[in-house]
Amino acid sequence: MAEPDATPETATDATISIRNLWKIFGPRANKVIGTELAELDAAELKSRADTVAAVRDVSIDVKPGEMFVVMGLSGSGKSTLVRCLTRLIDPTAGQVLVEGDDVGAMGANELRDLRRHRVSMVFQHFGLLPHRRVIDNVAYGLEIQGVSRGKRRTRAQDMIDLVGLTGNEDCLPEELSGGMQQRVGLARALAVEPSIMLFDEPFSALDPLIRRDMQNEVIRLHREVGKTMMFITHDLSEALKLGDRIAIMRAGEIVQLGTPADLVGSPADDYVADFVSEVPKTDVLSLRWIARPADGVAPTGTALSADTVIRDAIGDIMAADNPLPVEADGELIGVVGQRDVLSLMAENRS
Numbered sequence: 574m575a576e577p578d579a580t581p582e583t584a585t586d587a588t589i590s591i592r593n594l595w596k597i598f599g600p601r602a603n604k605v606i607g608t609e610l611a612e613l614d615a616a617e618l619k620s621r622a623d624t625v626a627a628v629r630d631v632s633i634d635v636k637p638g639e640m641f642v643v644m645g646l647s648g649s650g651k652s653t654l655v656r657c658l659t660r661l662i663d664p665t666a667g668q669v670l671v672e673g674d675d676v677g678a679m680g681a682n683e684l685r686d687l688r689r690h691r692v693s694m695v696f697q698h699f700g701l702l703p704h705r706r707v708i709d710n711v712a713y714g715l716e717i718q719g720v721s722r723g724k725r726r727t728r729a730q731d732m733i734d735l736v737g738l739t740g741n742e743d744c745l746p747e748e749l750s751g752g753m754q755q756r757v758g759l760a761r762a763l764a765v766e767p768s769i770m771l772f773d774e775p776f777s778a779l780d781p782l783i784r785r786d787m788q789n790e791v792i793r794l795h796r797e798v799g800k801t802m803m804f805i806t807h808d809l810s811e812a813l814k815l816g817d818r819i820a821i822m823r824a825g826e827i828v829q830l831g832t833p834a835d836l837v838g839s840p841a842d843d844y845v846a847d848f849v850s851e852v853p854k855t856d857v858l859s860l861r862w863i864a865r866p867a868d869g870v871a872p873t874g875t876a877l878s879a880d881t882v883i884r885d886a887i888g889d890i891m892a893a894d895n896p897l898p899v900e901a902d903g904e905l906i907g908v909v910g911q912r913d914v915l916s917l918m919a920e921n922r923s
């Protein structure tokens with residue numbers, strides 16, 4: 574299968590730029606990078622140096638307004654990576670730039686400003702204040718910032734309305750379901766008008782149906798508020814659903830970084846291939862991935878856009894007598910017919 578052009582990396586306008594980041598835990602944390610220890614796998618490093626390389630030489634550029642997902646199994650280093658971004662954990666080496674500012678060089682005041690105003694976090698455990706009502710929990714970050722009572726109530730009410738909790742302002746957290754508590758967490762994170770939102774497995778503890786609602790909620794909020802978001806999850810389907818791009822982590826390293834279609838259509842290695850093997854390709858890949866040359870015959874029929882997800886074009890393709898033209902930017906890039914779709918479906922089944 575032909576691989577479409579990879580998304581270009583744009584370091585210059587990145588909202589978050591992570592460069593060669595390492596986080597090593599253990600007594601010899603500062604004696605690993607640049608030595609032969611850095612080449613050892615996780616188990617050997619642990620047994621020879623009693624040391625864990627939780628994040629190994631990670632470089633990522635998150636674009637403005639992007640929903641960037643970091644996916645990996647438990648222990649792969651996702652939480653450590655995201656905590657290094659605001660120095661809740663201090664990296665062992667490497668650089669993090671947030672909107673061009675070097676987080677490693679920030680003093681205590683700048684760091685506080687970063688965490689209070691510019692980057693907000695949503696965690697799995699909601700971290701709500703149990704004796705405060707919903708509206709006061711949502712307004713908490715603004716209170717810390719010293720915003721006046723009137724202003725913070727107005728802003729908190731707006732955020733409560735935005736996340737669909739209108740009418741629950743005076744409830745205590747314990748009176749709400751898990752999904753509703755997480756909505757309070759979302760509203761609280763949004764209230765400070767951050768430019769970046771970080772989500773660390775926020776929905777892992779929720780029931781599947783509520784989890785699905787919350788994923789849709791985040792997609793809607795992302796569309797409405799347009800903030801740059803980084804979302805950590807161990808769930809591939811969540812990653813594929815939410816991510817503009819996804820980085821797959823394993824043992825502290827990124828094994829592949831790409832769009833959902835890149836991962837599903839062109840997995841970098843057996844590890845990723847195994848992960849994505851159950852994903853229906855027709856649900857993720859666009860027609861660009863299966864368009865083939867028209868073989869000199871001018872195709873007839875209504876042209877399909879190369880960016881259309883295959884699933885959404887199946888009806889048209891199956892109803893047509895001939896392969897249909899596929900266009901990108903008004904140019905014919907190939908054709909797609911019934912046998913192309915059927916062979917892709919058969920590939921998935923096998």
Ligand SMILES: Nc1ncnc2c1ncn2[C@@H]1O[C@H](COP(=O)(O)OP(=O)(O)OP(=O)(O)O)[C@@H](O)[C@H]1O
Nearest residue numbers: 598625627645646647648649650651652653654807
């Ligand atoms: N404070 C610490 N001291 C020593 N090792 C740590 C510490 N924090 C994390 N680790 C180790 O670093 C590795 C990565 O952990 P991390 O929590 O970042 O992974 P994760 O992918 O977020 O996993 P999970 O989803 O289970 O939280 C693990 O091997 C973990 O045991």
